[in-house]
Amino acid sequence: MTTAEEFDVGDLSENESARPGSRFMRPVEAIAALLLVAVIGLLLTGVVSRYLVNLPIIWIEEAASICFIWLAMLGAAISLDRNEHLRLTLFVRMLPRRAEEFVETFAMVIVGTFLVALMRDSFEYAYEEWFITTAALHIPNTYRVAAIPVGMLAMLGLLVMHLFRSSRLADVAISVAAVVLISLGLWALSPQFIAMGATALPLFLVVIVGACLFAGVPIAFCFGLGTLSYLLFATHIPTFVMVGRMDEGMSGVILLSVPVFVLLGCVLDATGMGKAIVGFLSSLLGHVKAGLSHVLLVSLFIVSGISGSKVSDMAAVAPALFPEMKRRGNKPNEMVAQLATGAAMADTVPPSIVLIVLGSVAGISIAALFSAGFVVAIVLLLSLMALARWRARHENMEGVRRAPFGDVIRLLVFAAPALVLPFLIRAAVAEGAATATEVSTIAVVYSLVIGGLMYGGFGLRALYRMLVETAAMSGAILLILGTALSMAWAITQAGVGQTLADFAISLPGGAPTFLVLSIAIFLVLGCVLEGLPALVLMSPLMFPIAQQMGINEVHYAMVIVVAMNIGLMTPPIGIGFYLACRIGNVSPDSAIHAVWPYVAALMAGLIVIAAVPAISTGFL
Structure with missing residues (x-):
């Protein structure tokens, strides 16, 4: 194994x-x-x-x-x-x-x-x-x-x-x-x-x-x-x-937001803003069956709207929740399965770096992708929460009490500056008040100020380490982007795009068949290549075909991003699954069986998203 x-x-x-x-x-x-x-x-x-x-x-x-x-x-x-x-x-x-x-x-x-x-x-x-x-x-x-x-x-x-x-x-x-x-x-x-x-x-x-x-x-x-x-x-x-x-x-000018959002994830992790969100949600939902599972999933949903990074999401949420979940009888392999699939769900929540890069490569409005991604993530969140509730029907709730109302209010006040940030990011971009690049800069400054005043902050050495770490991560991402785009250009010059388009158009079933084919392709690529390389390599080939078939570009973007993220978290190859195991300190051998029901829940959500375009386009 x-x-x-x-x-x-x-x-x-x-x-x-x-x-x-x-x-x-x-x-x-x-x-x-x-x-x-x-x-x-x-x-x-x-x-x-x-x-x-x-x-x-x-x-x-x-x-x-x-x-x-x-x-x-x-x-x-x-x-x-x-x-x-x-x-x-x-x-x-x-x-x-x-x-x-x-x-x-x-x-x-x-x-x-x-x-x-x-x-x-x-x-x-x-x-x-x-x-x-x-x-x-x-x-x-x-x-x-x-x-x-x-x-x-x-x-x-x-x-x-x-x-x-x-x-x-x-x-x-x-x-x-x-x-x-x-x-x-x-x-x-x-x-x-x-x-x-x-x-x-x-x-x-x-x-x-x-x-x-x-x-x-x-x-x-x-x-x-x-x-x-x-x-x-x-x-x-x-x-x-x-x-x-x-x-x-x-x-690409829009790619300027990538290193800034990566830095935002580092600031989130260093200041403990994610832990503040988790603490508030725990006081609100922690007393019900599957309550902490719901807190885990909703925290990933909210925190991802701040960091834009799956690794930062998981690292911020898991340490704050896993000890109490274990005390209540939750199995570590189940917790890691929820962590992995929750992170996959959250990758469409603004300000997802994946959506920013996809918008740059495919020429799609970032505001439209942010609006659609928020709704799509809610559909996936509900799928995972429903499964978590069913699987927690025998959870041990002995000694668990509802948090006093005063504690809930106190934690809400403490978490409010962190809670409001993802919604400000989404609203600013979706309403056209600012570009994704401008919003990313404002969000970093906001996080540095609020993190320093309310959440303990960090020293200059820690800030310097975050800057260098951001540079390294951004360089790795952007070099992949550069070489993958050159590869996609070579494929296009060889006429493969037209050949692929002719093949797709000749398939029986039209647009639905092409969506099924696209899901299969990005599930596999998500397992093997990780998110950004798969999208950058295939988007220039696949989006023109989708347009020829009358598929809305935002709807198609949501389908392939979700499929790619499911592949990313699917064992035995999906790298995201192993990252979740590392963060949760659980052997992949024990977690691999627990993750499949949650992968199935994500697949069910993906089928609904693919079959109902209005989920992606209804709020544009």
Whole structure:
């Protein structure tokens, strides 16, 4: 049976001395922290100038965009140093220890190969952008895109240090020789691949990407290497173009809200605002059967509207509730099942980072996605609460008393500043009062002030650690976004999108059949690739087909996001399930049987959401 350790999602507690690049990266971490502060400061200045003094500053967004791409690339390097890039290690961990060490080295060599192969193009891309002047600041665009080659150089330097300090020299030599031989073989067969046209695509974007994924190569580099090898050996398209696609994927203005909402999740966790919400809900519902299960699920619903991060949601809620739930006779495996599926349910609650990225990639209104996501999450919440109530019919309620009314009011007053935040975020974006990026900045400042005044706050060192952690997480997310979009572009250029559209249209049943097919695709991709890569890779292909079939884009977005999240929490591969087990300190062996009824409840909710478009579109 699998364990949580079979999925490498980063270890924030890893000893710095064990990271060969950590000393070298300290200045980089400081710069990244300053860049994040600069992004927030610029965005906040833009909000104040626009809404309070009615004097928009036109260069603010452009300056923030320059800081943002530098933050993304330096953050990707920090994430590599901390081993926080998302990767699948399920199969690597099955190998004997010696073989595992070799495969780990081979995976690092593959990442280095991608960086070396694209390095020249990244520098050339930065040079060519010198002749393009930015619209507001009137400076060469090279100042912005130079972040790409600099970030790649930093990552390559870290890899070399790590290889020579932690890997056997023989393993490095064999791995390099193997990569060279494979590259020569592909180069020799290049004329045949070019003659095959689009039929050569599966070899590069399925076989090579799949092999890298199984070898534990970080997902961003799996996508990048598959796309790069396809362009090199099966087309006449210059690889220079790939750097431009990566730049485009990481530079969307709306993506500026991603690191800010990630920081918001860190602030939520550090200040204890989530615990305040849990305390109030416990006083309100804790005296009824399944009361704490309901508190757990509703807390995830509310807290997710503040943090936008599933990991932050689970980490904020579980420690506050699990001890009392155990005392009442709740089984730990049942609690973890509720935690995992509750987090999956909550990923459509604004300000979900998934919805922000999807809106950017698919060109859908963020306000519309936020409004629909809130209602969709309520449908899933009710499904999970109904199942939890039925399964708790034999819960031991001995000694449990209703909380005094005075205590409920006191806890409500204490939790009110935290409770109001998710609804303010949703209302501000849905009503068009502010963009998601502007709201994210306001929410961070609000949380810092309220968290400091009412919930204990935190010191400057803790704030600095949160800034660096946010940079690392954002860099990992945005690098996946850049390479996945370049891969989706290559697929589109090969004509796969049209082929897929023709196939979908030829299926009997029309739109309902396509929805069923989409659910199946995103369930599987959610298990294997995690949320963002699956959405970024498939959205450019699937949304045009949905539009051809007359499916509302917001309705379709809700269906695939929910399907993807269910896959994310579905064992034996879904990484979210193992994260929940780790946070709940429960063996996946014992939790795997308990999670299936809750997955079924989510599936029932998904079927209702897919069958009734008005759930997604009725409040737009």
